[in-house]
Amino acid sequence: MKHEHVQQAAQELQLLHSSGEGVVFHGWSMIPTLVEGDQVILESVAFQEIRPGDIVTYRYRDKLPTRRVVSCRRNYLLLWCDNWPDMRFRSNYSDVLGRVTARIRDGERLEVDNAAWQKETTRAMQEYRASHAKYLLRQTRRFIGKHLLFHHVPPQHG
């Protein structure tokens, strides 16, 4: 087996067996749910169990992106970051390594079934829907502009 495959498999095992202390989260893309330095607790998850609103970690090259699921499509998941409303990401179900079940921040542990986390999830999903509605509106305007309003009509010569 190639070394990189062994390394990747070891990394995945490490990820799913780190339940005690969690794994460090890096970056500002998931503020306020996850912030730089949070310890994130993950569990393995069957793809049928993934729901919009869940935060999952998936395999992408040599990175472990951790983002919110906003839609479960037939062949892939649509993901976004709470703090980057204009960006969308995709992941195959097979690349999902785990689902976030809790975070530890400043020594305090917050579980996903806690009311505070649930509230944050609801707010994030509402924000996503609003952002998605704006996106659809922009697309519709673009379509109208391109195909209806500026449709070229050749001048009539008498």
Add this chain to the structure above:
Amino acid sequence: MTIFHVNKESVASQIVDGEAVVINSNTSEYFSLNHFGTVIWQEINTATETLEKLTETTALNYGIPTHCVAKDVEDFTERLLEYKLISPCKNVTSEQTNCVVNSAIELPSGPYEPPKIEKFGDLQTLILSGE
């Protein structure tokens, strides 16, 4: 006769393309096993069969003297013990051993290769990234 068990509190494994990858979170080391090593690992992990029975089946299957395979298996389990991946479980009598039912040991195809374990460097600190 010694039976082993995997130190499940600190050790985790998964099979990739028929070969096991094993991590030890206590020592932060990770390992890969070859095909026959993986068969032995699975037998220890599921505890469905004694290693003696596995040795006999392997020797018979590949037409190799039993003592040769037994030596390979012994060396291999010594390495697993050395890396603290397994521990001796208990001593059982031959009578008890006979009670163990052999479901189906799936041996690797191709020529016999002694079980091997390869140790890699230390596990690195994982970082989840939103970016």
